[in-house]
Amino acid sequence: MSVDENGSRLPGFFRLMLEERQRILEEKLGLSREEVQRLAEGLSLEEADLLIENVVGVFSLPLGLAPNFLIDGQEFFVPLAIEEPSVVAGASHAAKLVREGGGFQTEATSPVMLGQIQVLGLPDLEQAKFRLMANKPRLLAEANRLHPTIVTRGGGAVDLEAKIIPSSQIGPMLLVILHYDVRDSMGANAVNTVLEHLAPQIEEITGGEINLRILSNLAEERLVRAKCSVSFSALENREWSGEEVARRIVAAQALAEEDPYRAATHNKGILNGVDAVALATGNDWRSIEAAAHAYAARSGRYQPLSTWEISDQNLVGSLEIPMPVGTVGGATSAHPTARIALKILGVNSSTELGQVMGAVGLATNLAALKALATEGIQKGHMRLHARSVALGAGTPPKLVEEIASRMVLEGNIRPSRAKELLKEQKFAERRTKNNN
Ligand code: MEV
Numbered sequence: 001m002s003v004d005e006n007g008s009r010l011p012g013f014f015r016l017m018l019e020e021r022q023r024i025l026e027e028k029l030g031l032s033r034e035e036v037q038r039l040a041e042g043l044s045l046e047e048a049d050l051l052i053e054n055v056v057g058v059f060s061l062p063l064g065l066a067p068n069f070l071i072d073g074q075e076f077f078v079p080l081a082i083e084e085p086s087v088v089a090g091a092s093h094a095a096k097l098v099r100e101g102g103g104f105q106t107e108a109t110s111p112v113m114l115g116q117i118q119v120l121g122l123p124d125l126e127q128a129k130f131r132l133m134a135n136k137p138r139l140l141a142e143a144n145r146l147h148p149t150i151v152t153r154g155g156g157a158v159d160l161e162a163k164i165i166p167s168s169q170i171g172p173m174l175l176v177i178l179h180y181d182v183r184d185s186m187g188a189n190a191v192n193t194v195l196e197h198l199a200p201q202i203e204e205i206t207g208g209e210i211n212l213r214i215l216s217n218l219a220e221e222r223l224v225r226a227k228c229s230v231s232f233s234a235l236e237n238r239e240w241s242g243e244e245v246a247r248r249i250v251a252a253q254a255l256a257e258e259d260p261y262r263a264a265t266h267n268k269g270i271l272n273g274v275d276a277v278a279l280a281t282g283n284d285w286r287s288i289e290a291a292a293h294a295y296a297a298r299s300g301r302y303q304p305l306s307t308w309e310i311s312d313q314n315l316v317g318s319l320e321i322p323m324p325v326g327t328v329g330g331a332t333s334a335h336p337t338a339r340i341a342l343k344i345l346g347v348n349s350s351t352e353l354g355q356v357m358g359a360v361g362l363a364t365n366l367a368a369l370k371a372l373a374t375e376g377i378q379k380g381h382m383r384l385h386a387r388s389v390a391l392g393a394g395t396p397p398k399l400v401e402e403i404a405s406r407m408v409l410e411g412n413i414r415p416s417r418a419k420e421l422l423k424e425q426k427f428a429e430r431r432t433k434n435n436n
Contacts, residue, residue: 085384
């Protein structure tokens with residue numbers, strides 16, 4: 001995405017009317033009128049019917065745009081699909097703080113996914129393992145015959161291992177593990193196809209009985225690392241000095257490291273941003289969630305995926321997270337909104353997308369911790385929360401803002417109150433009509 005001298009800054013974006021924001025998509029982000037229209041319409045029923053079985057409708061979510069992201073010296077506008085208020089605002093706010101300190105720095109490993117083949121009924125596991133390893137070059141070559149395009153792009157089978165599981169409730173078994181560089185796809189289809197193709201040969205080599213042949217979602221070889229630094233001065237507000245805010249965030253970090261109940265919520269704050277980009281770009285967010293939580297528990301104790309510490313008058317955050325995402329194939333290519341979201345991001349590879357998602361996760365983590373360590377999250381949340389309560393209570397969209405404002409003023413944000421206010425409003429409208 002080419003950007004002007006403001007980079008990815010869009011001062012006052014949140015104050016604009018919806019139509020004005022849409023105009024910016026055309027004027028600043030270079031989307032065509034049709035693409036802007038498509039973002040508003042989303043997936044058609046006919047398209048949905050081609051994606052899954054038994055389609056009876058289309059489920060929509062809001063798509064927001066978070067400006068301000070400076071990642072590895074490049075500017076990004078980040079599309080986020082999410083129903084939860086405050087996440088988009090939090091991401092933009094944190095990205096603005098971070099850009100003052102030079103932006104996010106990220107790095108990623110090669111996009112290597114793991115696949116597993118379970119082999120049962122082996123009387124001599126050591127010998128089966130030995131025979132498998134003797135055939136490894138042939139099996140890897142066989143795996144690479146299947147997806148020549150991935151291989152041409154520098155990916156393909158990287159390694160094959162065999163692990164003996166000496167005992168289980170059904171006795172011993174052998175696990176064959178394929179390490180496969182999937183390049184720009186998420187990789188589940190590519191890996192599963194290879195595993196199913198290799199299974200009969202592995203059966204023949206080992207003399208065992210093949211059971212499972214499936215991708216592992218613990219994508220521990222496909223990692224993204226993101227870092228950022230925010231100066232004390234950027235953190236201060238009317239009530240708290242920047243140093244106090246930073247110290248309270250580090251105290252929140254300390255709790256997350258000691259207590260898995262807090263660590264789970266800490267990680268949820270990271271995944272708020274990561275999942276929202278995953279959804280917007282048509283990626284499988286369940287796979288990201290499975291990978292993130294399994295990775296967080298890899299030491300045997302569930303841990304926060306990010307760390308926050310103080311260094312030289314700065315709050316420094318870093319995140320390490322598995323990132324099984326793609327920019328080609330599946331819904332990333334088939335879903336019209338996902339295609340446009342990827343165009344807005346302007347990323348060139350799945351690895352780059354993962355790096356942006358890592359930065360976004362660190363941003364939503366920072367926004368949540370900053371709010372929690374100071375005024376709490378409810379204050380900023382209330383107006384948006386009131387809107388969704390009003391909408392959920394059956395308020396027509398044109399009246400939502402008014403009913404929500406009254407509930408916020410009264411400090412009484414409940415569906416029952418929204419219904420009462422709506423009744424009053426309708427009554428007042430009828431009376432005005434009758435008087436005219
Ligand atoms: C809410 O969606 C996410 C938070 O609970 C994250 C956190 O507590 O760090 C605010």
